[in-house]
Amino acid sequence: MYGYDQSAYTGHAGPTTQQPYGVPQQPPPPGYGPHPGQQGYPEPPPQVQPQASSHHAAQPQPTGPSSPPAPPSLTDALRAYTSGATSTEEFHDVFLSSKIYCPRGENPGFLALHNTQQPVIPLFTSLKELRRYAGKDSRYFTVTGGEVLDLLPSGYGFALDMEGEHRIVLDARAVEEMVDYTMRRMYG
Template sequence: MYGYDQSQGAQQQQYASQQSYGAQPHGQPSHGQHGSVPGQHGSVPGQPLYPEPSPPSLADAVRAFTTGSLAAEDFQQIFATSKVYCPRGDNPGFLALHNTQQPVIPMFTSLKELRRYAGKESKYFVITGAEVIDLLPTGYGFVLDMEGEHRMVFDAKAVEQMVDFAMRRMYG
């Protein structure tokens, strides 16, 4: 998880997901191996007819939050479960920017956004937003998508509020 490209695993997962249940090689008809359920035309056995909608991506949540169409609590819930891409140096840990009013740590909603900021060959690691909140050093803030259209800056006080929110949600 720390600093290597995870595309190999993603390719294997994509290959596995492309192999549908009971699929036949191209050009060979199915011989009625699977009965159909009335009202489920073209569905794959074992999968719901109408799958649950996927939650919004972190980038979508950033856009919605910065435009005022997403509440802070909803943003924090999405952030907590989302992947966050962090540039890294030769030593483990966050890279911080100290040329700001308060030190901040650059983080990104996607590998594409990280590459736009740090370059194609940059090292990085991926963690969840909840892990960010847990591991961020006291007194540091973070900035999401520094070079992006909807950059978000969370100062140290905002991070403390996020920690408080997470603790209340978890422990009541």
């Protein structure tokens, strides 16, 4: 399986119970949803095709030694999103392409927390955040945020940086909205 980092495992340091996905589940109760004050995922803006003009020549783009600014890290995007400084769409765009750290159990797949209001998958923006939660020698694998949305079992939400200052918990319905929003943006 791709994305696995073969690090040592000494066990989970947190007080929660974890079970691999695929365990029979009950329908989730009303959940956490998007961050308070943030709306769900809106319809994507319509695609606009540039119009060619016969009387204006294309302007050459300036070139030089400066490169475009680096995209924000997922940690920065999460901090901005939870403080209300960035939109849901901007956070979503950063999440999709970012590396996500996932605790790893004995069996392949996500670990799920079942002692929460509804089952959630713990995800982390950095190895530092994962180790804060699961311990210094914990095993993990990495995937992109887009792969998380593709692989996450139906009926599960996720918690990003559970022990972090800027954590966010999205219930199963909010995750479905993220998936729907992604599909509309990709396929119209």
